Amino acid sequence: MREIKNIKPLHMVEIKTESKVYRGILLERPELMDKKYIVIKLDNGYNIGIKKDRIIEIKDFGEIKKEKLNKRQRYNLRDDMPVVSIIATGGTIASRVDYLTGGVHSAFSAEELISAVPELNSIAYIHGRQIFNKFSENMQPEDWVKIAKEVAREIRDKKSGIVITHGTDTMGYTAAALAFMIKTPLPIILTGAQRSSDRGSSDAAINLIHSTKVAGEADLGEVCVVMHETISDDFSLIHPATKVRKMHSSRRDAFQSINTKPIGRVSEKGIEFFLDVKRRGGRLELDTKLEKGVFLLKYHPGLKPQIIDKLLEMDYKGVVIEGTGLGHVSENLFDSIRDAVNSGIVFCMTSQTINGRVNMNVYSTGRFLMNLGVIPCEDMLPETAYVKLMWVLGHTKKYEKVREMMLTNYAREISGKSYFDTLL
Amino acid sequence: MREIKNIKPLHMVEIKTESKVYRGILLERPELMDKKYIVIKLDNGYNIGIKKDRIIEIKDFGEIKKEKLNKRQRYNLRDDMPVVSIIATGGTIASRVDYLTGGVHSAFSAEELISAVPELNSIAYIHGRQIFNKFSENMQPEDWVKIAKEVAREIRDKKSGIVITHGTDTMGYTAAALAFMIKTPLPIILTGAQRSSDRGSSDAAINLIHSTKVAGEADLGEVCVVMHETISDDFSLIHPATKVRKMHSSRRDAFQSINTKPIGRVSEKGIEFFLDVKRRGGRLELDTKLEKGVFLLKYHPGLKPQIIDKLLEMDYKGVVIEGTGLGHVSENLFDSIRDAVNSGIVFCMTSQTINGRVNMNVYSTGRFLMNLGVIPCEDMLPETAYVKLMWVLGHTKKYEKVREMMLTNYAREISGKSYFDTLL
Numbered sequence: 017m018r019e020i021k022n023i024k025p026l027h028m029v030e031i032k033t034e035s036k037v038y039r040g041i042l043l044e045r046p047e048l049m050d051k052k053y054i055v056i057k058l059d060n061g062y063n064i065g066i067k068k069d070r071i072i073e074i075k076d077f078g079e080i081k082k083e084k085l086n087k088r089q090r091y092n093l094r095d096d097m098p099v100v101s102i103i104a105t106g107g108t109i110a111s112r113v114d115y116l117t118g119g120v121h122s123a124f125s126a127e128e129l130i131s132a133v134p135e136l137n138s139i140a141y142i143h144g145r146q147i148f149n150k151f152s153e154n155m156q157p158e159d160w161v162k163i164a165k166e167v168a169r170e171i172r173d174k175k176s177g178i179v180i181t182h183g184t185d186t187m188g189y190t191a192a193a194l195a196f197m198i199k200t201p202l203p204i205i206l207t208g209a210q211r212s213s214d215r216g217s218s219d220a221a222i223n224l225i226h227s228t229k230v231a232g233e234a235d236l237g238e239v240c241v242v243m244h245e246t247i248s249d250d251f252s253l254i255h256p257a258t259k260v261r262k263m264h265s266s267r268r269d270a271f272q273s274i275n276t277k278p279i280g281r282v283s284e285k286g287i288e289f290f291l292d293v294k295r296r297g298g299r300l301e302l303d304t305k306l307e308k309g310v311f312l313l314k315y316h317p318g319l320k321p322q323i324i325d326k327l328l329e330m331d332y333k334g335v336v337i338e339g340t341g342l343g344h345v346s347e348n349l350f351d352s353i354r355d356a357v358n359s360g361i362v363f364c365m366t367s368q369t370i371n372g373r374v375n376m377n378v379y380s381t382g383r384f385l386m387n388l389g390v391i392p393c394e395d396m397l398p399e400t401a402y403v404k405l406m407w408v409l410g411h412t413k414k415y416e417k418v419r420e421m422m423l424t425n426y427a428r429e430i431s432g433k434s435y436f437d438t439l440l
Numbered sequence: 441m442r443e444i445k446n447i448k449p450l451h452m453v454e455i456k457t458e459s460k461v462y463r464g465i466l467l468e469r470p471e472l473m474d475k476k477y478i479v480i481k482l483d484n485g486y487n488i489g490i491k492k493d494r495i496i497e498i499k500d501f502g503e504i505k506k507e508k509l510n511k512r513q514r515y516n517l518r519d520d521m522p523v524v525s526i527i528a529t530g531g532t533i534a535s536r537v538d539y540l541t542g543g544v545h546s547a548f549s550a551e552e553l554i555s556a557v558p559e560l561n562s563i564a565y566i567h568g569r570q571i572f573n574k575f576s577e578n579m580q581p582e583d584w585v586k587i588a589k590e591v592a593r594e595i596r597d598k599k600s601g602i603v604i605t606h607g608t609d610t611m612g613y614t615a616a617a618l619a620f621m622i623k624t625p626l627p628i629i630l631t632g633a634q635r636s637s638d639r640g641s642s643d644a645a646i647n648l649i650h651s652t653k654v655a656g657e658a659d660l661g662e663v664c665v666v667m668h669e670t671i672s673d674d675f676s677l678i679h680p681a682t683k684v685r686k687m688h689s690s691r692r693d694a695f696q697s698i699n700t701k702p703i704g705r706v707s708e709k710g711i712e713f714f715l716d717v718k719r720r721g722g723r724l725e726l727d728t729k730l731e732k733g734v735f736l737l738k739y740h741p742g743l744k745p746q747i748i749d750k751l752l753e754m755d756y757k758g759v760v761i762e763g764t765g766l767g768h769v770s771e772n773l774f775d776s777i778r779d780a781v782n783s784g785i786v787f788c789m790t791s792q793t794i795n796g797r798v799n800m801n802v803y804s805t806g807r808f809l810m811n812l813g814v815i816p817c818e819d820m821l822p823e824t825a826y827v828k829l830m831w832v833l834g835h836t837k838k839y840e841k842v843r844e845m846m847l848t849n850y851a852r853e854i855s856g857k858s859y860f861d862t863l864l
Contacts, residue, residue, distance in 0.1 A: 151803060151805055152764070153739075153763070153764045153765070153768035153769060153770055153771075153805055154770050154771055154772075154805075155770075156741055156742055156770070156772075157741060157742045160741075183765075184765060185764035185765035185768055186741050186764055189741050190741075262764075262765065262792075262793050263793055263794065263795055264793050264795040264796040265765055265766050265767075265791045265793045265795070265796030265798060265799070266766065266796050266797070266799070267795075267796065270793065270795075270796075308742055310742070311743075312738055312740040312743075313738075314736055314737075314762065315577075316613070316736040316823065316826055317579050317580055317581060317583075317584075317610050317613050317614075318580055318581045318732055318734070318830070319736075320754060322754055323735075323750075323754070326747075326750040326753070326754065330744055330746055330750065338738065339577075340576070340577045340609035340610055340686075341577070341607075341608060341609035341689055342689050342690065343689075344575070344577035344609055345577060346577055346578050346580070347577075347578055348578075348580075367689045369687055369688050369689045369694065370687065370794070371687055371688040371689070371691075371694075372688040372689030372690050372691065373689055373690070374689060375689070375690070379575060380575075381575055381577055381578075399740065402740055406742070
């Protein structure tokens with residue numbers, strides 16, 4: 017099929033195979049696609065891959081006039097499609113194996129992602145933009161702010177929904193941050209991949225397809241995470257941004273909703289909700305103020321109380337403790353906590369059990385800590401409480417107000433005393 | 441039944457009810473037992489509670505001569521019973537509600553525990569000893585050493601098995617510490633309760649009964665945790681000490697084996713094993729050397745690299761990082777970690793996903809950290825790696841030896857690359 021080499025992308029072509037004749041626009045072959053295929057965009061808007069050795073004849077009708085087509089038309093000729101913005105930040109979903117070292121590098125741009133998953137074009141008109149190329153362990157709070165601002169820009173640009181591709185390692189932290197910083201009139205979906213895009217077991221394509229479907233089609237005005245539900249490719253779950261946690265280092269179904277049901281499920285067949293959701297609409301509100309001086313302290317037996325003094329020296333303004341059980345630390349920390357509270361540091365309590373609710377009324381330890389001013393964070397994830405305290409301290413440093421805001425449910429971070437507690 | 445008041449405990453009595461005549465030794469009524477009952481020890485060794493209003497007549501044969509009975513006989517007249525030592529350290533299993541404040545206080549002695557659960561006497565001859573009365577959030581590494589020494593003393597005293605009652609908050613840490621410190625010829629079982637003993641929903645009795653059964657009867661020479669399997673009272677699971685984690689703040693089935701199956705299950709019907717176990721026998725070895733200067737650092741976006749310098753100032757010798765995903769931290773920590781490593785601090789890596797294995801070969805971040813000398817702790821729980829590093833640094837400070845010991849499987853803390861990894 018030597019002649020294909022002479023036909024450039026964006027030429028209108030007619031391709032004859034043994035069984036059929038296809039007419040459409042020859043596209044650049046997605047980088048990861050098998051070289052034995054070419055891709056054309058059919059008149060109905062769908063992309064189709066055709067194996068070269070099935071081709072009997074190709075007619076070239078010449079280059080289509082780019083300026084005659086707007087971008088929507090160039091990529092997809094159907095007009096009723098939603099417009100989804102994919103914001104790429106890096107991570108495994110945008111990575112490939114370096115076969116020299118065997119390691120994985122973060123590499124793809126948003127455009128490359130889209131071309132690697134041509135099915136996206138049949139779900140929505142895709143607008144791609146790469147704002148970082150970072151593994152998520154390198155994401156910092158200032159990156160959350162940048163992402164939030166980029167998302168707001170896309171929302172103001174009247175997109176139908178937003179997909180953010182993100183490394184899975186700290187996706188939960190970023191998702192929670194966006195949930196506090198943005199009141200959104202449309203779906204904001206974070207997604208990623210546990211296996212890199214050029215591996216057979218990659219979850220990148222399905223996660224991207226399901227996320228785009230939710231972003232484009234769901235009647236939802238919330239920040240969510242969409243990731244594989246099981247180890248099969250059939251379903252993905254829609255998780256609340258503030259309740260989702262990466263619960264396995266490598267499995268594709270690592271993401272779980274904690275202390276709540278997932279918001280819903282997405283598959284090829286559609287989207288179903290398990291919870292009441294905020295629907296599309298309302299006004300975009302962006303509020304990215306953050307106090308970065310917050311520490312997440314995991315309590316452990318043997319922890320030296322002086323650590324609290326060291327955090328003071330480092331100018332931390334708030335500490336979220338990941339305590340034990342219902343929200344405890346050793347009594348040998350009480351004095352240091354008292355001193356730090358007197359210096360204006362805010363302490364919040366969560367539990368290293370991850371599941372369940374803190375309840376600092378049950379035992380004397382909890383009551384003592386509350387008397388010191390430690391704020392019990394209900395059933396918030398430690399990571400979510402950490403992000404929230406940064407956001408709250410970005411707005412006020414007054415203890416009473418901080419306490420009130422920490423105990424106000426802004427973005428599903430606090431569940432009602434639900435059936436999960438009936439066992440108490 | 442006024443006349444019961446005149447018969448003192450340890451009198452031989454004959455009690456006639458409408459349906460039956462019972463002969464045995466009148467026991468002190470367990471403090472928590474309904475006052476409508478009396479308890480007698482029958483000749484066959486079992487205790488039985490008889491409702492007072494069913495009693496028609498009581499004959500008093502006078503006090504039995506205490507000195508004529510050894511302790512075993514006084515409590516249980518069967519001779520084929522195992523001898524189990526219950527070491528009480530405090531916690532909810534040994535606590536009751538203070539109805540004035542509504543809070544829970546840790547209170548019962550081992551003897552009181554036993555009298556509150558008279559069924560124990562039909563499983564084993566119980567020897568009870570209270571060594572602390574602490575909520576487990578107050579347990580410190582020096583307490584692990586003390587418990588280990590007390591356990592060793594009981595083992596040398598030819599007991600059939602040991603039960604340690606312990607608060608659930610840090611039970612996992614203590615269990616791991618004992619597993620590293622003791623090579624045991626018999627079962628050492630930690631147990632506790634999520635609800636205090638005087639509440640209807642308390643799991644104290646069943647956990648104590650099942651633990652005593654395992655300690656007395658199981659052909660097992662390991663340290664384990666025995667706790668409720670489900671929210672019903674039928675089954676308890678036998679968890680490996682180094683792989684068990686409290687995964688819910690309040691549920692009775694909070695304890696789970698992570699990255700492994702439980703060792704087995706215990707119910708009224710018996711004990712079954714799911715894994716190969718070390719059997720009873722062999723020599724007791726006690727090795728309690730610990731370096732207490734180890735910190736468990738949970739990585740979070742925004743963590744200031746200076747924290748590492750502060751840990752150096754505090755004279756920490758080792759840091760277990762609870763990193764993200766496969767074992768990562770932000771690259772902005774690399775310099776501080778390098779400096780600390782050069783100062784002789786040992787860094788170990790675990791994952792905050794809790795489930796799964798760290799694999800620092802996959803991404804450039806992991807490879808870079810390994811080049812700095814960070815030791816990847818396979819599928820060890822962060823809490824277990826923390827305890828293990830204290831124990832290892834108690835034996836050597838030489839990096840190569842520390843590394844070798846951290847990567848040696850001493851007490852099930854490292855699983856083989858099992859079926860849990862086949863999804864990788």
